[in-house]
Structure formats: C-alpha cells, structure tokens
Amino acid sequence: MARHERGSKRPSGDERQDAILITAETLLGRRSLGEISVEDLARGAGISRPSFYSYFASKEEVVIALLTRVIDEVEQALSTLPTEPASATGDPWRRSISVFVDVFTRHKAVAATAMAARLHNAEIQALWAASMELWVNYTARAITAERNRGTAPEGIPARDLAIALNLMNERVLSAVFAEEQPAINPSSVTDVLVSVWTLSIYGAQPEATAHATARPREHSPAVIDN
Known part of the structure; x- marks a missing residue:
C-alpha cells in the first residue's frame, strides 16, 4: 500500500x-x-x-469472512430466481445450477479452501451446513412444486432427493476446484450437473423401470440353442 x-x-x-x-x-x-x-x-x-x-483473530477467521461473502453472493443471485420452475423462462434448473457453478468458479480458491478446512474447523463447517440447508430447502420446494403440477413424478421424498443432488454438486465442484483425478472438465461441469438433476427429477421412477425390465420383450429376437 x-x-x-x-x-x-x-x-x-x-x-x-x-x-x-x-x-x-x-x-x-x-x-x-x-x-x-x-x-x-x-x-x-x-x-x-x-x-x-x-x-x-486468525487465518481461519479470514476464510470464514471470505466464504460468507461468497455464500451471500450465491444467495443474492438465487433470490432473483422464481421459487417454482414452472414460472421461470428458459431452463430453470440450468439457471439455478449455473448460479452455484459460476459464483464458486469465480471464487474457486475460497471454495476449495473452505471445503477442505470445514473438515477440521467447526465454525466453517457450521457456516457451510447452514448454507447447504438453505439450498436444500430451495431445491426441495422446487421439486415439490413440479410434482404438484404433474410435471415431475412422485418417488424419492423431495427433501432426500434435494440433499443428494446438492451433495453431488458439492463433491463434483470440490474435485474440479482441487484439480483432482478423476474430475469433470470445468467446461462441461454445468452440462453434466444439469443432465443428472433433470433425469433425477423428471426421469422414470425406479419402480417403473423395474417393472419394465421384468416384462417380457415382445419383439426380442429368438434365442437359438446350439
């Protein structure tokens, strides 16, 4: 200075x-x-x-302040998105997932440091857990809204599905930012996450898939015994 x-x-x-x-x-x-x-x-x-x-008071307190800023940036961006995907234009799930990917990518050094530090720092873990709870609730409400209007099938409880999807995002981004192997190419990570989310929320239910597999295939080619 x-x-x-x-x-x-x-x-x-x-x-x-x-x-x-x-x-x-x-x-x-x-x-x-x-x-x-x-x-x-x-x-x-x-x-x-x-x-x-x-x-x-410490370097860790600096990380907490940085993480708080990043989380605030994510939540500010999410607050501008509709709660129900049906009321959004374009691809609503892509928009919400892109918020996380874009903000955390801009601050990937902070994200990678916080994700690692939370494993041994109770304050960072508490801050991260509180934020995850907000993101899970946001996702669960959106999934429930899609089910209520008949667009998404019933299946895994909405909150459980929301937890699994958000934890997947966390782990995928953690691997990308830490440059682990294997890890998804950073240029493809949003597309991959959106595909998994869309299939999980709107795809066939496990029971339906199981029944379909159990039914005999009417047009299967004949099996010839030697």
Whole structure:
C-alpha cells in the first residue's frame, strides 16, 4: 500500500479489512492456507502484523469472512430466481445450477479452501451446513412444486432427493476446484450437473423401470440353442 501524503485520507478500518480479504483470496489462488502466514496477509494489506489482529483473530477467521461473502453472493443471485420452475423462462434448473457453478468458479480458491478446512474447523463447517440447508430447502420446494403440477413424478421424498443432488454438486465442484483425478472438465461441469438433476427429477421412477425390465420383450429376437 502506498504511503499517504500528509493531509491525504487515511484508509478506514473497512478498507483495511477489505485489503486483507483481497490479499487472502489472491494468495489462496497460488498457495494453500497452511503455506500462508499472518505476516503475508498483513504485508499484502499494507498493515503491520499486530494491526491484522484488530480485524481478524486468525487465518481461519479470514476464510470464514471470505466464504460468507461468497455464500451471500450465491444467495443474492438465487433470490432473483422464481421459487417454482414452472414460472421461470428458459431452463430453470440450468439457471439455478449455473448460479452455484459460476459464483464458486469465480471464487474457486475460497471454495476449495473452505471445503477442505470445514473438515477440521467447526465454525466453517457450521457456516457451510447452514448454507447447504438453505439450498436444500430451495431445491426441495422446487421439486415439490413440479410434482404438484404433474410435471415431475412422485418417488424419492423431495427433501432426500434435494440433499443428494446438492451433495453431488458439492463433491463434483470440490474435485474440479482441487484439480483432482478423476474430475469433470470445468467446461462441461454445468452440462453434466444439469443432465443428472433433470433425469433425477423428471426421469422414470425406479419402480417403473423395474417393472419394465421384468416384462417380457415382445419383439426380442429368438434365442437359438446350439
């Protein structure tokens, strides 16, 4: 941060806090959280190490603040979408899934760090779990609305299906952001997720599939015994 000339406006507390968050997200794009020190964050924000602790108690608290911003961005985007797919134009499931993919891809370093850190940080886990609950409820309401209007068949309880689909999204995106193998190509991930969601919500019920399989095939070719 450049030195301020006498009489110039000093950065406010909010500006310094933002500088720490910007620095953290930039560094997380290059290194893991464990490889980043408080000194790195303070230096990047143009403040001293003791000053850092005026804003955050730890590096993990910085991650919580970054994740909160990302989640808020997702929820703000979702709030603009209709609750019921029937009232939306175009492909409503693609629009809602794209919100998650697009926002988390823009902040993939934060997403990857938070997904890993939540396994051993109770606060990050609680924040992630609360957000997942909101996304599951949003999905369950939409599935129920489609079933009520006769577009989607009954089957797995809507909440259970919503949980499974959202957990799938989480795991798929986690693998993509961490560059694991195997992982879906980032350019295809939205298409793949939309296909799975659509088949799961509107496809044939397991019972119907089982009955169809059990029925003899009328036009099967004859089997010739040797």
